[in-house]
Amino acid sequence: MRGQPQDFDRVLSSMCTEPHPVAREAAGEFLATNPGDPATYQTVSDLEDEVVAMLGEVAGVDDPAGYVASGGTEANIQAVRMARNRCVTHTPNVVVPESAHFSFKKAADVLGVELRVTPLRDDRRANVGAVERFCDEDTVLVVGVAGSTEYGRVDPIPELAAVASEYGALMHVDAAWGGFVLPFSGHEWSFADASLDTMTIDPHKMGQAAIPAGGLLARDPALFDALAVDTPYLESTSQATLTGTRSGAGVASAHAAMTELWPDGYREEYERQQANADWLADALADAGLDVVEPELPLVAASIDDVAFESLRDAGWRLSRTGNDELRVVCMPHVTREMLESFVADVETVTAT
């Protein structure tokens, strides 16, 4: 008896979600395919090209190059690798805001680049002045986050891109989680008008695809040349991905989810989850918690250790920010009913 793989009833911490039914079905159909060997597995390879084009549409990037990675971690590592491989300096550095995902630490470690972590503004977004101060002639990449992991904040991407270009560095946006909500969130800039070089945008998060389906896009296909290695034993002759054999299930499910949901389904989901996040923020504030105002569908609020552990003991799957706030990610499986029941438990544990 294997048991139920995952029950989402009380999951409030995950940046992944239940795959859409069409995505689940497509994943099953393509389990035995490997887009890492495109000349052999041609159908899934064609689907992957379409996924990249669709991700470009979601992100507002015309005709991007890219591939379906195992997740945001791989996509971020690859973006750093591209920047490092095309530079001439022997001491490359990458400048990231403090809110950047920990995958950049892994990237810096495996790629031997210096990671320069810059302080944030008071509103938890990247501080452009600080980023500029940390850049120098060895800076190969500037990173901005569009939907930060802890607070769902969106950095001033066009301004960061201007700094990158001043230093001759590439500009990477990590929209692993935010990529599928930003087209609808009314931010005054869009990915289309910021001059970005690369982007992480993961179908297996807000895109409702099955895991593993991350996305790496590059505006200029030549950037992938910096990653390509020869592949003597495959039918195709070179490979720019980090992993070799890859999941065709992820590719097919991303294709199915985006075909089904872009744009109206994603818009409706964004509106539903933003309303949930705004409702939850008010309800937690009414319960006496200090709440960080949500910008995207992610709510953080201060809570003491005992209350936090009691909520976990009650079965809520919750995580904490570096400042020990509880963090609720309003993913598509999260319902208002779930949040009402959660708030009732918060009221109970904070009253004692």
Ligand code: PLP
């Ligand atoms: N980037 C951001 C902004 C994230 O929030 C995450 C994960 O939550 C990642 C990258 C890493 O993605 P993955 O866990 O799919 O490797």
